[in-house]
Structure formats: structure tokens, C-alpha cells
Amino acid sequence: MTRIVGINIPNNQHIIIGLTAIYGIGRSRAKKICEVTKISTTKKIKDLNDNELEKLREEISKFIIEGDLRREFSMNIKRLIDLSCYRGIRHRKSLPCRGQRTRTNARTRKGPRRAAQSLRK
Known part of the structure; x- marks a missing residue:
């Protein structure tokens, strides 16, 4: 496993997919990072040499992540x-x-249903 910015990235993944393991980097930002560093997007993490890894780390450090x-x-x-x-x-x-409706949906946000409270005398 390769470690970039404190995150372990699996060696058998392509660079674009592997970089998305870092919070704040998606597919489009990963492509831009590869373009700037001139690293092929089809390469796998295990095939990168130390120089290319250093370029990646340097470029990633420019973003808030x-x-x-x-x-x-x-x-x-x-x-x-x-x-x-x-x-x-x-x-x-x-x-x-x-602005989503909450009358029938929004169970994820509201949590599990509570049983209806019966009126006591």
C-alpha cells in the first residue's frame, strides 16, 4: 500500500480511482492532478516510481483536503x-x-419511526 497525505491507497488500483480514497479528491480533480503531473491515468499505483509519487504529493498538497x-x-x-x-x-x-418534503419521506435524516403515543387519562 502506498501512503499519500496519511491515507493508504491500494497498489492494484488505477491512479484516478486510488486518489479518490482521499477526502476532497474526486474523479475530475484526480484527472486534473494527473494532467498537471504528466502521469498516465491508466497507470496503477504500484507502477509509480518515487519521483512520480513525489510529484503527486506535491500537487495534492496545493488543495484543501x-x-x-x-x-x-x-x-x-x-x-x-x-x-x-x-x-x-x-x-x-x-x-x-x-426544501425536501418531510411529511412522508426524510427517514434517513429523521431516524427510525417512533411508535405513536397513545393518549392516557
Whole structure:
């Protein structure tokens, strides 16, 4: 396994697929990284030499990835919650934030159904 930015990437994967294991790098960004470093996208991770790996690490370090990106996302959500704007309130209540209906759907966000409470006298 090759280690890039603290992430173990399996040796038998193509470069584009292997780079997507890093949080913040998808297929399109992986292709751009390969174009800039002039590494063939059909090569596998195990076929890279040390020079090519160093080029990849150098190019990847230009982007915000992994912990920094996760921290930025959570800080953005925390800011919305602190502002008490509509989206922040929806985040606080663990409801969908982007206008989806909640009457019948949204089970993923709301969690499992609770049994109906019967009226007691």
C-alpha cells in the first residue's frame, strides 16, 4: 500500500480511482492532478516510481483536503446554527435543509419511526 497525505491507497488500483480514497479528491480533480503531473491515468499505483509519487504529493498538497476540509465543513454548519437562520435551525433539528418534503419521506435524516403515543387519562 502506498501512503499519500496519511491515507493508504491500494497498489492494484488505477491512479484516478486510488486518489479518490482521499477526502476532497474526486474523479475530475484526480484527472486534473494527473494532467498537471504528466502521469498516465491508466497507470496503477504500484507502477509509480518515487519521483512520480513525489510529484503527486506535491500537487495534492496545493488543495484543501482531509482534516482541514472536514473542519471547514463543520465550521460552516456551526456558523449557520449560531446565526439561527433557517438552514441552521434545520441542521439543529436534524431535518432536511434543502426544501425536501418531510411529511412522508426524510427517514434517513429523521431516524427510525417512533411508535405513536397513545393518549392516557
